[in-house]
Amino acid sequence: MPPRGHGDDGMVWRHNGEVTKPTDGHAGRLRVLVLGSTGSIGTQALEVIAANPDRFEVVGLAAGGKNLDTLLRQRVQTGVTNIAVTDDHAAQRAGDIPYYGPDAVTRLIEETEADVVLNALVGALGLRPTLAALESGARLALANKESLVAGGPLVLRAARPGQIVPVDSEHSALAQCLRGGTPDEVAKLVLTASGGPFRGWSAADLEHVTPEQAGAHPTWSMGPMNTLNSASLVNKGLELIETHLLFGIPYDRIDVVVHPQSIIHSMVTFVDGSTIAQASPPDMKLPISLALGWPRRVPGAATSCDFGQPQAWEFEPLDSGVFPAVELARHAGETGGCMTAVYNAANEEAAEAFLTGRIGFPAIVGTIADVLHDADQWALPPATVDDVLDAQRWARERAQRAVAKANPAGAYEKVSGKA
Known part of the structure; x- marks a missing residue:
């Protein structure tokens, strides 16, 4: 499969950096709709927007409703009235919420004029909002990698050239590095991984991991699900899939390397042997600001590396035997x-x-492996969203069965004293 680019549908990278959407909004500002506004990415995005009122304005907010107080504060701070809450009870408690219920987010997108839709929702429930954002014609700043991973070809078919811009630091780095060459000059892409909190641990060590340990990332501040996925390396597996879908590079030309300092966010090696890397201290405001303003940069979005101070950057291979999620x-x-x-x-x-103590930490990836082993029936490309939803429903049911068969007195209970 050749690298995407120069007009291929859905491709984030175009060699000249051109994007077809958006045009500047009111008074030269980009109108931004923030989905998942109360989460880690959403709150940081609102801080970026507030710090750059000449560049951006918020035109709508969406959240699940678990952090209702945060959402209500955001409503006051931004002054927006276009708000969606998917939880009916939370919407009733808040009052004066124009969009509520399971389809609230898609209705908000359809009825709000926005130049940029930031999808920072968590999990595969972000698929329909991703498709709605693409259909609206707005640029999609995509933090909800699960929607691209799940929707795959459906999402790419819905996207125009340059319409999807990634928020993940690794893919933002790749998009920047790829400006240094043409598609046929790319030899391979290299994703970096911090290694998570359990870098260097043995398989036996992982048997005793608790949710508290898995929730402590060594370099990044993220939401709880992303932090756990980083600990299991599932997050890097999702990013591997996302890389292939965004940039069209075959899987055998996408490498993963452990870089504990999280300074180099990704690299591109070209056919002449040169490698271009993007380096910056770990701060999600940098890729967030770039996704919101793509292809223009936002001055002062984050601090830069201080090369006047001694420092060491380490790189090591990923131990796929202990962490098989990427493979x-x-x-x-x-x-x-x-x-x-x-x-x-x-x-x-x-x-x-795992978070509720029903299985041990290694069983997370073990469950994924068991489900994939029996999933041959889902190898055909999806024709509709319902095909994707059916596959996910089947996978959830199979995973639930696998969890039910697991020893109820698993590793977590033994460590936490709940056994």
């Missing part, structure tokens, strides 16, 4: 069809089971 993702991606949706849905169920 499982590679297998799912190479198989194609709805297999990546199965991978993601199985993980969401297994991760929840």
Whole structure:
């Protein structure tokens, strides 16, 4: 499969940096609709927007409703009235919420004029909002990688050239590095991974991991699900799939390397042997600001590296024997069809089971492997959103069965004293 670019549908990278959408909004500002506004990415995005009132304005907010107080503060701070809450009870408590219920977010997108839609929702429930944002013609600043991983070809078919811009630091880095060459000059892409809190641990050590330990990331401040996915390396598996879908590079030309300092966010190696890397201290405001303003940069979005101070950057291979999540993702991606949706849905169920003490930490990826092993029926490409939803539903049910069969007195209970 050749690299996407120069007009291929859905491609974030175009060699000259051109984007077809958006045009500047009111008074030269870009109108931004923030989905998942109360989460880690959403709150940081609102800080970026507030710090750059000449560049951006908020025209709508969407959230699930769990952090209702935060959403109500955001409503006051931004002055917006276009707000969606998917939880009916939370919407009733808040009062004066124009969009509520399961389809609230898609209705908000359809009825709000925006230049940029930031999808920072968590999980595969972001798929329909992603498709609605693309249909609206707005640029999609995509933090909800699960919607691209699950929707795959459906999302790419819905997107115009240059319409999707990634928020993940790794893919933002790749988009920047790829400006240094043409598609046929790319030899391989290199994703970096911090290694998570359990870098260097053995498989036996992982048997005793608790949710509290898995929730402590060494370099990044993220939401709880992303932090857990980073600990299991499932997040890097999702990013591997996302890289292939965004940039069209075959899986065998996408490498993953552990870089504990999280300064180099990704690299591109070209056919002449040169490698271009993007470096910056770990701060999500940098890729957020770039996604909002793409292809223009936002001055002062984050601090830069201080090369006047001694420092060491380390790189080491990923131990796939202890952390098999990335290779499982590679297998799912190479198989194609709805297999990546199965991978993601199985993980969401297994991760929840770990957080609630029903399985041990290694069983998260073990559950994904078990579900993928029986998922041959989902190898055909999805024709509709319902095909993706059916695959996810099947994967969740299979994952739930696997969890139910697990020892109820698992590793977590033994460590936490709940056994």
